[in-house]
Amino acid sequence: MKIKNWLVRTSPLLCTSLLLAGCQMFSPDREVGKTLADLPTATMPDAKNTVAVIDNKKIEASYQKALSAAEDPILRQQILARIADFEMARSEQAQLNANDSGHYFDKPIALYRELIALQEKSGQPVKGVELDQLRYKLAKALSMDSRGDEAASALDQLAKTAPASTYMGETQFRRAEKAFADGDYLAAEKHYKSVAEDKSNPLQQNALYMQGWAEFKRADYDLALQSFAKVADQLLTLAKKPEDVSQAVEQLSGAQKNMMEDTFHVMSLSFSYLEGAQSIIDLQKEMGDRVYEHLLYENLGQLYLEKKRYSDSAETYKSFVEHNPLSNFAPEFSIKMISVYEQGNFPSLILPAKQEYVQRYGISSTYWTQRNGVIGVNALNYLHKSLQELAEYEHAQAQELSGTNKSEAKVAFGRAATWYREFVATFPKDPKNPEMTFLLAESLSESGDYPQAISAYEQVAYQYQDKAHGADAGYSIVLLSNEMATGQALAETQKAAWQERKTNYALRFAQGYPADPRAAAVLTQAAQELLAQKRYAEAATVAEEIINLKPPAEAKLQFTAWLVLGHASFDDKNYAGAEKAYWQVLNLLPANAQTPGAPTAQQMRERIAASIYQQAQADLVLSQKDEAIKKLLRISDVAPDTDIAIKGRYDAGVYLIEQQKWSEAEQVYLSFRQQYPKHELTASIPAKMVLIYQNQSKWALAANELSIMERSSNDPNVKRQSLAMGAELYEKSGNKPMAIEQYQRYANEYPRPVAEAMEAEFHLAKLYGELQDTKKRQYWLQRMIDANASAGAQESDRTKYLAASAANEMADAPYKDFASTPLTLPLKQSLQRKRAALDKALKAQEAVLAYGVAEFTTQASYRIGDIYAQLSRDLMKSERPTNLDAAALEQYDLLLEEQAFPFEEKAIQIHQANAQRSTKGIYDQWVKRSFEELAKLLPARYKKPESILEVSNEIQ
Template sequence: MSNKNIYARMLALSAFALITQGCSTAPRHEQANLGDWYKAQDESTDAQEKMPVEETETIAEVTPEKSKTEQMQTELDIYKNALNSLDNNEANPALVSTLKTKILAMEIKKADEAYNEAPDQTQVYEPVIRDLRVWLEKNPDHALTQSYKYQLARLLDITGQSTAAEETLTELQQTASTTSKNSEVQFRLAEAAFSQRDYDKAIGHYSNVLKDESSSSSDNRNKAIYMRGWSYLQVNEFKLAAQDFLTLLTNSNFSIDNQQMLDDTYRGFILSINDAGGVQEIPSLVSLDELQPIAMNLYKQLIEFYTSEERWSEVIMAYQAFQDHYPESPQAIEMELELLSFLEKKKQKASLREEKANFIERYADRAPEKTAIFTLELAEYNRAEALEYRKAEDKKQRDLADKSFAKSLEYYEFFLEKFADRPEFAVIKFNYAETQLEAGFIEEARKTLASLDTPAIPEATREKAAYLSITTLNDMIQAMSSNSMDVAKLEEEKYLLAENFVKNHPQHAKASSILSWLMIESFKQDNFKDALEFTAIAQQQFPALEYQATQIRADILFAQENWNEAAQTYEALLVMTPVNAEDAAKPEQKTIWRDNALKAYYQAARQEQNPQAAIALYAQVFDGARNHELAPAALYEAAILASTQEDPVYKDKSIELLKRYIAQYKAGEQLRDAKIKLAEIYVKEENWALAAPLMQSVAGQIDDPSLKRTAVLEVADLYRKGGNATRAIKAYSSFITSADATTPYQDISKARMALIELYYDNGQKTQAYKEMNTFVNQDLNAAEATKETRNAALEYAILLANRQAKAYRRIRLTGNLQASFQRKQAELEKAIDAYKRLERFEGERAKQTVNAGIGDLFAHLSQSLLNAPIPSQLSELEQEEYMMIIEEQAFPFEEKALASHEKNVSELHNGQWSQAIQDSLSTLRQLMPARFDKQEQFEGAITHVE
């Protein structure tokens, strides 16, 4: 055998060894036919169909410095040399066929490697495609024919010959010998259809891949599900698409190593949901139970998707939908909190409050901490909103306050019921009470405040609640009528609350003012025991109240007839300086204290019960120390004491002592009182003439304008009673002129009524009417008007209206009808205005007088027109026509008169009777005798008349 033949056989044996070694492992091509990561890999499970080349094969003598392509070329050269060395006539055909097949496989692999290194150089496959076609044509029945057809389809697809690739795959599908190979073919056909946008066809092929679970690997099945989902999405089969994506995401065999595929699967799922109508359609697309394992991730990615597109309403819906779909899941609370953060970031305040309300309703038991916070926030917001509504001028907005208060109270009540163990419970309960008060639920608020008066409540809150309880009661008392039966009970309750407050909370800023009220109130109620206890507390703990406490203590001692101690206390009070200068007593008050001190000494002397001895004791004071500061008081009190005795001797003694005091103490503190007292004695004796100058003298010495006016008024009354009308008018006029805004309205009205009467009785009626008119106008506009003044004003107004009506009636219609009618009509308007003013008065009398008066005015005008002289120059026919015209003119006035009077007559049915009604009946009898000039019985009138 030649050397050449020996070398050829050695190469062939070496190649055969490599062939048999390479046949033990299946190929794994990294590059799928469409060049995308989600495409299927080549695979073959049948041993006879395995490709004869593996990536891991190594060739001896290959240097590590060479590239992979170079290494593969070196290996390929070995096989080609082995093939060329064989003598075609003598070589084993099986060996030759095997070498050619191996060479073709290596050519494919080398081309794949070159393509991997330069993906844009698809021309590397052209010679391989040519060789594959030749091989397939020559080996139609070869064991690797189907595998190489599959490879041909793959390479055609890579080089852009998709139609040829699809035809090859279709042919392969018809002749595929194994189920697994058929599955691969179906996948490749699906890929081709997808790339050509024939999605329905792609769906069919992907579905064929999935029909037999044993026919393909789990990886290819997952990719088939994935691609079918995208195909369904392309043809708007959103439900089927969503179900495929869900199947893939929840498949335990689905690897998450490929992050891109995982992200795109979620993206396809999200697009399916979005295109189907949004998150609200999820239950109609997939089973919520099946979705639950990935629900949190899906909804969050949905939210990211909507956020990226700034579709804020869908973001909110996604958060809410997750909670609706999985309300009991642990993630529901997380999603709600994220939604709240989102709304807060977007400054959606109204939606944020609404969502917090939903949180409370849904998660109160599962998230108590957040629920407590949100509950308080909503309670406080609604309370603040209600208070703002209360300030609004618009009534509709003010009405909204009640709704906001109701919401606030509802949240407070929920908190108090749910979170009794929280540290801020007491403070919140106090806020709840405040809100109840603001909402007008006073009784409920009082109960709430009372519940805070327990040792378990922190001191600060107890203190605030106690004080608020007092002020609440105080407001209730002020709002009620003073003679209400409930006021006494409330006053008693307030007293007890105030007493406990001072004892339990003396450090409170308002404790001193409450103690001050207690001292005064207990003294007013003659509860001297409590009052003395309160004054002791004030003197010990509240220096600012010592002045007031000493005063009350002195008055109590005086009332208890503890004369010596009372006198000493008053004397101490007279020299005491209060802490607050504004609390200093007025001179009049000091006069009273000084007077009380003297009275205390006097009462000490009165132990003998002998007036004469008492007066003598006073006489010793003012006689023995005429220049002492107590001497004038002693003299004055002696005179006062004498004046209180029934024996005429003492009355004369009193007059004597008072005159002495007046003469002796021109600058005495009691000079004015002495004159007043002497005047009072004269008044009691009805010696008005002597009393008036004394009071006038007193009035002249008064600096205080208010007191001076009061004195002038009394002087005027005295002059009036004494018959000195001129001086009385002057005094009353002076009082009225000097009156200002501080003058009590009752005094002004009293003076003006007296002045009216004096003018009237003195024949000065014009002045009287003028004052009447002023009185009526002032009383109608006076908030301080009383029933007495209003009645007087009504009488004056009626008198003035009747007077104006008389003036109107005095004007007669003459032959010059137009001119005289205008004059009469002008007076008519004045009279109507005078009567109309009566409408401002309350009561039936005013209303009935208006009806009767105005009715008479129009009746008179109607009658005056009818009785007006007929122009003498008219013919008889013209006179008749003239009278017809006059009657037409007079008729409306008669109608107005009837309407006005009939208003009064209608009151008879309501049991009303008055002179005005009687006057209306009289007028109606004249106007409509057929109807009213007869005897009728009116129900309701008899009782009134009786």
């Protein structure tokens, strides 16, 4: 094929894209990188001045003259290139103006070849006269002059010598076009592919399209399909899901639509040459699913149909459905398949296909479920038509078999029922539904499926209230349900279930057809059966109907009805209604005492008591505690000796406590304990009385109740805790002897846990201190010290604190004893006594320090310092011998001072250490007193006026 015009292409789309790019491709002076900012400032032209018309001949003549004068080879090439371009432009214009197809490009061809020869000879590139550009222009000139082979040769040279040239995309495309026209499809495929792989090339899509054609021409249909699939991907890139494809197609240009139609057509041909629909599956396995998959199947199916290959067409549509069962297009493809069967005259396949259609898209299908029944108008209409046809066909078949083959007839009736049922379920508002439902019931009954037949009859009798068949349908239900309840084939549990259903049906029949003479008897029987089946609300409703019958029912029926109403109301948690009904039963009981199964009067009173109790519980749920308490206490008026009455009174006390009605709760539990002294609940009353008395500040009474608990309980923890709490309450009530007795018992009987025992010992020391019994107080103080010492793993901060407190108090006596021991003559003997007192005092204070309790550590530290200071002072104040002269006395004083000074220094050190605690945030009275002592002992350092640092907390 000769290319007469350089811009002629194999498709309109390709021609358009090249025309858009042509100005850039063939402009020798194109510039890249310019922006709007690079343009000069705009100015209005002078209206008087006119633009001179450029005379190309004069310009060319100027270039010719310059060429004659130029000696520089490079400059000569540049001028020659300009002349060649002028000749090219002149040739193009001449060709456009000509009426024949002669040769017009000889001059530019000769010039371009001369320039190429110069470039090849010199081997030196010249700006604006690049070799690849010259070959490209030569190929263009040859092509436009209809010298296709020479143009192809020029392009081959360009591809060979400048593979990185900017003209390679166009070059390869031209080479591909030439190869395709020559029938060299392998070479064409290669060249098209090199262009198609460059996504930035404006010819990329056309190259990809032609690559597919080259592969198709070579009968490599698998590769061709992949190439065409990529073309389709690009054309339909806006479609993100199958439903978008139609809209994406509408947005294509005319040329793009043509390319798309051609693409799908050649793909269909390729599929048909391979394995048909299976090839579509294989393609998607290779490349992944495509949003336009349905178009591939549709086009292939239509292609087969046009060729009257009906089986292949139907199989294609079927393949789509099987591989895309939930697609929005699946119903349409199924309809197309059935339509092909009809066109191809395959009657044996039509009925199964319609059955399959219903199964795939009917109300019980996954397709229907996932769409909530929204499957499209056309699909729904076809479903409506198919269901009617299938049901009518099977019903007619069953009726024909009824006279000859009963077993086959039952099967056929079952198939008819299937289609009737599906029609009714699918189209619940269809006008034909009453008739279709009755036919369904008849078919089910004939097929032996009584449960389903009952359901269908029920719709006819009570939902549609069909005038023609309603009564018969209702009666049929009762008969069939009785057959199921008494049948031998069912297990007992199943029979019981059917008995329950039979009750329902009988009741419904009696209520639906009240004029029936059996209505009253059916109601009475139904009420008792409902109660037995624990259907309490229904039983109560039926019982009330019997009670309210006009004229009234006979007495036995009324008695039974009140009893059923009472039991049903109670079990249904309508306890007020139950109480009312039971009172009626109690009133009617004498006349019906001989009735089989009638309760006794005591039993009815217990049922009344239970009803009242449950009413109280309901009040509690609603937080109506006052009403609940009244009801709980009222039970004793109805049945005082019943367990319910006892529990009701006990619970009333609990709720009075919750409401903090202490006095009322106290009276309830006192009377309860008096009336039921041996009842098992009585044992728990002391704990409640403790709470009641405590909240009334009746500490002694609360303590007495705890004593009862301590004596009566078998739980060691309860006994221990009761004893401890009782001691506290006796102490709180002011009964010190009882408090001491309880604390002593606790401390002696429960030495473990240590902390609790020490608390008791602490209270004992406190109480004996209040009674000024020093000896016993010191005994319990020492017990606290000993208990902590032996606590082991049970030692805690609290036990250490209590022990430290006791040790601190025990250290008071040696401290005071030391302070009161005088230094008298003879000094040696009194000093020995003082020293012994000192040792005891220091030992006692050091014992306090050993606990490390800050509250007592500062006091002990102060006292140790004070002891040394006191010793120093006492030495200096001690009596002087009377037989010393002045010099000897002075010497004596110096000796005393030497003895006293170390003790004073020791005192200073200890007080300083105690005072230092203030830097750690500890500043109590003992730290303060250490400072005061230091002011006396070192006045120059510590006796200074206090300076107050004013600090502002104001935010700057």
